[in-house]
Amino acid sequence: MIIAEQKPFEEIKSLVGAAQKVLVVGCGTCVTVCFAGGSREAAILAASLRMASKLNGDPKEVSDVTVQRQCEWEYLDSIAEQVSAVDVVLSLGCGIGVQAIAEHFPKTWVVPGLNTAFLGLPAEQGVWVERCAACGDCILGLTAGVCPIARCSKSLLNGPCGGSQNGHCEVNPDIPCGWQLIYDRLKALGKLEMLYEIRPPKNWRTSRDGGPRKIVRPDLRLSEEE
Amino acid sequence: MSGVKEDTQIVAFCCQYCAYAAADLAGGLRLQYPPEVKIIQIPCTGKMDILYALQAFEEGADAVMVAGCLPGDCHFLEGNYNAIRRVERVKDLLRMIGLESQRIKMFHISSSMASQFVRAVEEMLDVVEQLGPNPLRANHPENPKEMISEETR
Numbered sequence: 001m002i003i004a005e006q007k008p009f010e011e012i013k014s015l016v017g018a019a020q021k022v023l024v025v026g027c028g029t030c031v032t033v034c035f036a037g038g039s040r041e042a043a044i045l046a047a048s049l050r051m052a053s054k055l056n057g058d059p060k061e062v063s064d065v066t067v068q069r070q071c072e073w074e075y076l077d078s079i080a081e082q083v084s085a086v087d088v089v090l091s092l093g094c095g096i097g098v099q100a101i102a103e104h105f106p107k108t109w110v111v112p113g114l115n116t117a118f119l120g121l122p123a124e125q126g127v128w129v130e131r132c133a134a135c136g137d138c139i140l141g142l143t144a145g146v147c148p149i150a151r152c153s154k155s156l157l158n159g160p161c162g163g164s165q166n167g168h169c170e171v172n173p174d175i176p177c178g179w180q181l182i183y184d185r186l187k188a189l190g191k192l193e194m195l196y197e198i199r200p201p202k203n204w205r206t207s208r209d210g211g212p213r214k215i216v217r218p219d220l221r222l223s224e225e226e
Numbered sequence: 227m228s229g230v231k232e233d234t235q236i237v238a239f240c241c242q243y244c245a246y247a248a249a250d251l252a253g254g255l256r257l258q259y260p261p262e263v264k265i266i267q268i269p270c271t272g273k274m275d276i277l278y279a280l281q282a283f284e285e286g287a288d289a290v291m292v293a294g295c296l297p298g299d300c301h302f303l304e305g306n307y308n309a310i311r312r313v314e315r316v317k318d319l320l321r322m323i324g325l326e327s328q329r330i331k332m333f334h335i336s337s338s339m340a341s342q343f344v345r346a347v348e349e350m351l352d353v354v355e356q357l358g359p360n361p362l363r364a365n366h367p368e369n370p371k372e373m374i375s376e377e378t379r
Contacts, residue, residue, distance in 0.1 A: 009322045009323075040275075040276075040277065043277055044276060044277060044280060044319065047277070047280045047281065047284055048280070048319055048322060048323050050284065051280075051283065051284055051323045051324075051325070051362055052322075052323045052324055054362055055323065055324045055325070055361055055362065056324070
């Protein structure tokens with residue numbers, strides 16, 4: 001899922017600026033699970049903004065609403081009326097949610113309340129770690145289910161590098177070496193010989209190097225009659 | 227408590243298994259505790275939501291106390307430990323908002339600790355005396371004596 005964290009409160013206040021009516025929009029999917037922008041976080045931020053602005057002598061009207069997914073038009077339709085009644089929408093969705101609101105409500109000023117961090121998972125309670133770089137050409141089948149793009153600090157395809165020390169990365173000793181993990185898992189599964197396979201250079205055009213990406217599925221598209 | 231205004235309000239979220247029973251016992255023992263405290267019974271301090279505390283402050287509470295079981299004695303095993311973390315989170319939020327973080331505190335009071343409950347309330351009243359009233363209420367033009375709005379009721 002998409003992992004995000006809330007921006008510093010001071011930054012959020014400056015993004016909201018002088019707007020009097022603010023709608024905090026939470027998202028009920030990824031950012032709810034990572035406790036950054038769900039209905040509770042939206043309510044807490046709205047209450048915090050109300051209190052802070054009142055203490056500042058400039059009380060704002062701050063309300064909150066949470067949609068199931070900010071990244072789908074159908075869910076955004078349900079908040080159209082509330083969005084049209086405010087000066088600014090403070091989105092607690094990921095970067096996709098913020099842009100979906102901007103695109104769906106062209107006349108609305110929308111600002112982000114979160115920093116979208118990475119694609120990952122909750123490793124333990126309160127800890128989220130990166131697992132995927134969305135490179136568009138998955139090689140997990142060659143690397144024992146451990147992604148060298150996301151988990152090697154250098155995204156090496158022929159690691160480990162000389163900076164791998166006792167299973168840890170030279171970038172930060174808290175980071176396990178991605179290639180050490182790959183080696184250990186291949187060894188445990190009796191597939192170490194896979195490392196002898198010579199691989200051609202990775203095609204990075206499927207990643208960001210090819211510009212903004214798009215997928216079109218003709219079988220799912222609606223015909224003009226529909 | 228001469229510095230405490232008569233409309234001071236302390237909201238106490240009390241676990242029904244311990245602090246609420248301690249407050250009840252204090253009454254039974256005829257121990258006097260400050261009438262400024264408004265006790266809210268909750269099934270466990272693990273039920274204490276961050277939003278409950280924020281709403282209390284937003285509505286004008288001068289202080290919030292969360293009173294749960296002694297460490298290790300939670301009826302639901304670890305609800306009071308969750309409450310400790312949430313109270314710390316509320317303290318962070320209060321600092322962020324511009325209110326004093328001392329306005330909220332976690333207490334551990336078993337059902338037999340009536341006098342400790344009284345002392346906890348007095349301690350929070352001392353905090354309010356030092357900090358003054360919640361500015362969210364004090365700045366209100368009408369400075370409403372009743373802090374809880376009709377809508378919230």
